[in-house]
Amino acid sequence: MRVFEGSLSAEGKVFGIVVSRFNEFLTKNLLQGAIDCLTRHGAMEKDIDVVWVPGAFEIGFVARKMASSGRYSALICLGVIIRGATVHFEYVAGQVTRTLGQINSEGIVPVTYGIIIADSLEQATERAGTKMGNKGWNAALSAIEMASVNEKLK
Numbered sequence: 001m002r003v004f005e006g007s008l009s010a011e012g013k014v015f016g017i018v019v020s021r022f023n024e025f026l027t028k029n030l031l032q033g034a035i036d037c038l039t040r041h042g043a044m045e046k047d048i049d050v051v052w053v054p055g056a057f058e059i060g061f062v063a064r065k066m067a068s069s070g071r072y073s074a075l076i077c078l079g080v081i082i083r084g085a086t087v088h089f090e091y092v093a094g095q096v097t098r099t100l101g102q103i104n105s106e107g108i109v110p111v112t113y114g115i116i117i118a119d120s121l122e123q124a125t126e127r128a129g130t131k132m133g134n135k136g137w138n139a140a141l142s143a144i145e146m147a148s149v150n151e152k153l154k
Contacts, residue, residue, distance in 0.1 A: 114140075
């Protein structure tokens with residue numbers, strides 16, 4: 001039996017981060033968490049590309065472009081979607097989830113999901129660096145591991 005597991009070393013890997021400007025007061029915390037995780041695990045700042053997009057809906061477009069480039073070991077997608085008074089929340093959350101899942105399933109490059117989907121500002125804040133951790137950090141850690149697994153499976 002052969003078992004493949006990824007390491008948690010980001011050395012020598014190149015990461016792309018797509019981050020939504022909408023709810024930037026929270027997404028900037030996710031971005032800081034992701035960059036902190038990557039650099040603590042050996043990534044060089046010169047090997048981290050950050051692309052800002054207007055909102056979560058636009059993350060998929062840029063993620064697909066970045067995945068197709070062949071430049072990245074893994075992509076990290078960061079955004080915050082908070083339920084409002086209309087169904088807009090459900091459409092955006094569903095579409096970004098579906099698009100990122102589709103890009104990921106194409107098997108070109110690992111795509112990690114650092115999108116907070118919350119019913120309230122309080123829930124979102126808890127996941128953006130306060131008492132429930134930082135979803136940006138978690139997505140970056142998954143990206144490191146998946147980049148390693150991907151290398152081993154080539």
